[in-house]
Amino acid sequence: TIAYLNGxxxxxxxxxxxxxxxxxxxxxxxxEVIPSYGGRMVGFTQHMARLANGLAAIEIGCDLDSMxxxxxxxxxxxxxxxxxxxxxxxxxxxxxxxDTRRYHAYPQGVSPTIxxxxxxxxxxxxxxxxxxxxxxxxxxxxxxxxxxxIKSTALLGNVMHFQQGAQEGNAETILFNQQGxxxxxxxxxxxxxxxxxxxTPPLDNQLLPGITRxxxxxxxxxxxxxxxxxxxxxxxxxxxxxVWITSSGKEILPITRVNGQIIGDGNVGEIWEQVFxxxxxxxxxx
Ligand code: PMP
Numbered sequence: 001t002i003a004y005l006n007g008x009x010x011x012x013x014x015x016x017x018x019x020x021x022x023x024x025x026x027x028x029x030x031x032e033v034i035p036s037y038g039g040r041m042v043g044f045t046q047h048m049a050r051l052a053n054g055l056a057a058i059e060i061g062c063d064l065d066s067m068x069x070x071x072x073x074x075x076x077x078x079x080x081x082x083x084x085x086x087x088x089x090x091x092x093x094x095x096x097x098x099d100t101r102r103y104h105a106y107p108q109g110v111s112p113t114i115x116x117x118x119x120x121x122x123x124x125x126x127x128x129x130x131x132x133x134x135x136x137x138x139x140x141x142x143x144x145x146x147x148x149x150i151k152s153t154a155l156l157g158n159v160m161h162f163q164q165g166a167q168e169g170n171a172e173t174i175l176f177n178q179q180g181x182x183x184x185x186x187x188x189x190x191x192x193x194x195x196x197x198x199x200t201p202p203l204d205n206q207l208l209p210g211i212t213r214x215x216x217x218x219x220x221x222x223x224x225x226x227x228x229x230x231x232x233x234x235x236x237x238x239x240x241x242x243v244w245i246t247s248s249g250k251e252i253l254p255i256t257r258v259n260g261q262i263i264g265d266g267n268v269g270e271i272w273e274q275v276f277x278x279x280x281x282x283x284x285x286x
Contacts, residue, residue: 001080001083001084001117001118001119002075002076002079002080002118003015003076003115003116003117003118004072004075004076004114004115004116004117005017005113005114005115005116006111006113006114006115007114009075009079012117015115015117017098017113017115018098020098020099020100020102021095021096021097021098021113022095022096022097022098022099022107022110023093023095023096023113023153024095025102026096026104026154027152027153027154027155027156028058028095028096028153028154029060029093029094029095029096029113029152029153030051030054030055030058030060030093030094030095030150030151030152030153031091031092031093031094031151031152031153032047032050032051032091032092032151033089033090033091033092033248033249034047034073034089034090034092034248035087035088035089035121035248035249035251036077036087036088036089036090036121037086037087037121037124037283037284038086039077039078039081039086040284041073041074041077041090041284042211042215042248042283042284042286043211043212043214043215043248043283043286044070044073045066046211046214046215047092047211048066048069048070050151050209050211051069051092051094051151054150054151054152055094057150058096058150058152059106060094060095060096060112061112062094062112062114064114069092072092072116073090073092073116076088076090076116076117076118077090077118079118080118084118084119084120085120087120087121087122087123087124088118088119088120088121089118089119089120089121089248089249090116090117090118091115091116091117091118091119092115092116093113093114093115093116093153094112094113094114094115095112095113095115095153096110096112096113097110097111097112097113098110098113121249122249124251124280125251125253125276127273127276127277127279127280128273129254129267129268129269129270129272129273132254132268132272133256133268134254134255134256134257134266134267134268135170135171135172135245135253135254135255135256135257136169136170136171136255136256136257136258136260137165137170137171137172137173137174137185137243137245137255137257137258137259138164138165138168138170138172138173138174138258138259139173139174139175139176139234139237139258139259140161140164140173140174140175140176141175141176141177141178142161142175142176142177142183142206143157143160143161144157144158144161144175145157146205146206147205148183148184148205148206148207148208149203149204149205149206149207149208149209151208158186158187159186161173161175161186162186162187165186171253172185172186172187172188172245172253172255173185173186174190174237174243174245174255174258176233176234177206179231180233180234180235181201181231181232181233181234182201182231182232182233182234182237183201183206183207184201184206184207184208184210185245187247188210188212188245188246188247188250188253189201189207189208189210189212189213189245189246189247190232190237190243190244190245190246191213191216191243191244191245191246191252192232192236192237192240192241192242192243192244193240193241193242193243193244193269193271193272194236194239194240194241195241196225196226196271197225197226197227197228198220198225198226198227198228198271198275199227199228199229199230199232199236200213200216200217200227200229200230200232201229201230201231201232202229202230202231203229210246210247210248211248212246212247212248212250212251212252213246215279215283215286216244216246216252216275216279217229218282218286219275219278219279219282219286220275222278222282223274223275223278225271225274225275237258238258238261238263240263240264241263241264241269241271242254242263242264242268242269242271242272243255243256243258243263244272251276251279251280251283252272252275252276252279254268254269254272256268
């Protein structure tokens with residue numbers, strides 16, 4: 001595949017960065033993953049806003065504006081479409097760059113490393129509850145740091161939580177804090193439905209402000225479904241009629257089992273079908 005590195009488009013296997021890059025040594029960087037289908041991106045403007053927020057939060061100066069990012073992203077999609085097919089995720093990454101020494105403080109006068117590559121995404125699911133099998137997740141205490149709103153490349157905490165779910169044969173791991181409230185999942189946000197109403201945890205430092213979460217909030221409103229950004233306890237999750245997890249790669253994934261326990265009646269829900277139908281139809285315009 002063709003990748004982007006510091007101003008050039010090159011074959012991915014020829015991309016080289018310094019081992020002193022602080023992304024490599026410290027996980028000192030910010031990233032985004034933007035989904036595209038048939039060459040059309042979902043949530044590009046929102047992904048750019050979050051990228052800018054993340055870079056500002058960790059004081060990485062990056063000269064690229066949204067228009068330049070769009071050109072890079074579109075080219076990664078178009079140059080890789082013959083190889084990867086119609087469903088493509090674009091990974092964009094800015095790390096602080098290579099210092100001459102391994103010193104914790106932010107170095108001055110170092111250029112950031114700007115990297116992008118494209119990968120094949122799974123084909124989108126059909127918004128039909130009768131054919132969607134539903135997915136299973138693990139549930140465990142959130143043991144990550146307290147700056148989860150920053151989309152940092154330092155993902156070990158997330159990776160370890162995801163791995164637990166994978167080892168238990170599950171698609172994801174939903175996390176709860178010390179108060180027994182759901183934060184998010186290791187690489188997705190969480191929604192529940194109870195008596196026809198949707199709930200998702202409010203944005204704070206305990207979770208990533210997911211772009212899909214933001215788009216799903218719009219779809220809920222388009223579908224005239226009442227929604228509250230409110231704390232969800234573990235007990236409320238387990239007693240929900242429907243549970244969904246959302247992310248750029250998974251879109252809206254209905255969950256029918258949590259830690260082996262059946263959610264609702266064990267089938268993919270009607271509200272999921274309703275909201276995912278709206279999402280599938282509108283996702284390029286949201
Ligand atoms: N939470 C975490 C921890 C994530 O890593 C992700 C996606 N990478 C999400 C939520 C979902 O975010 P988005 O909808 O922007 O993909």
